[in-house]
Structure formats: C-alpha cells, structure tokens
Amino acid sequence: PAGYRPRGVPGYKHLLPLSEIISVVLGASSLSQKRVWKVYNTLISKFGNEYKVLLDASYEEMAEAVDPKVAEAIIQVREERVKVIPGYDGVYGQIILPRKDEEIKSHPRSLADFM
Numbered sequence: 666p667a668g669y670r671p672r673g674v675p676g677y678k679h680l681l682p683l684s685e686i687i688s689v690v691l692g693a694s695s696l697s698q699k700r701v702w703k704v705y706n707t708l709i710s711k712f713g714n715e716y717k718v719l720l721d722a723s724y725e726e727m728a729e730a731v732d733p734k735v736a737e738a739i740i741q742v743r744e745e746r747v748k749v750i751p752g753y754d755g756v757y758g759q760i761i762l763p764r765k766d767e768e769i770k771s772h773p774r775s776l777a778d779f780m
Contacts, residue, residue: 690738
C-alpha cells in the first residue's frame with residue numbers, strides 16, 4: 666500500500682542539486698552562470714551547507730535572503746511536488762516545477778490584444 670514501509674527500513678529523501686533548482690527558477694541556460702552561483706553562495710553562507718538549505722531551512726528564512734520564487738521551488742522539491750524528467754545517454758534530465766493556477770489558465774484573446 667502507498668506509504669507502507671517495513672519495520673527496520675530506514676527512510677529516505679529525494680533531493681535535487683541546489684544549483685539545478687536555482688537554475689530552473691532563474692531560467693538560466695547553464696549551471697555555471699554567475700547569477701546562479703550568486704544565489705547559491707548566498708544560501709550556503711546563510712545556512713551553512715546545501716543539505717541544511719534543502720532539508721531544514723524555512724521558506725521565510727530563505728525568502729529573506731533570496732528571491733521568494735527560489736525559496737518556493739526549494740520547498741516544492743522538499744515536498745516532492747516537482748516532476749523530474751530523467752536523462753539518458755548523455756542527455757541531462759530536467760526539473761519541471763509546478764505552475765500557479767494563474768499561469769496555467771489561458772486568457773481569452775480578442776483582436777484588440779494584437780493591435
């Protein structure tokens with residue numbers, strides 16, 4: 666059944682690299698971009714290490730230090746609300762963050778929208 670775990674079996678957490686989460690939020694084409702590492706280093710200097718950011722830091726604490734969108738994405742990964750498309754044969758996988766309802770709904774367009 667869902668959520669069943671035999672006695673004595675240790676728990677586990679699904680984690681994704683912090684730099685990749687930041688890169689997706691910022692829309693960066695590369696993990697090596699300075700803006701990705703600036704946010705990464707800000708979080709690491711505040712919380713100590715990547716595991717503390719990914720597992721323990723609260724949304725409020727992270728949102729004070731960096732863009733709240735980055736903090737929200739980290740919480741979504743922590744709560745396993747993201748979709749991961751796995752990589753294969755030298756092709757990197759992708760992280761797909763859930764969108765807010767406002768972004769998903771399509772807005773009706775009229776001719777005036779194109780003028």
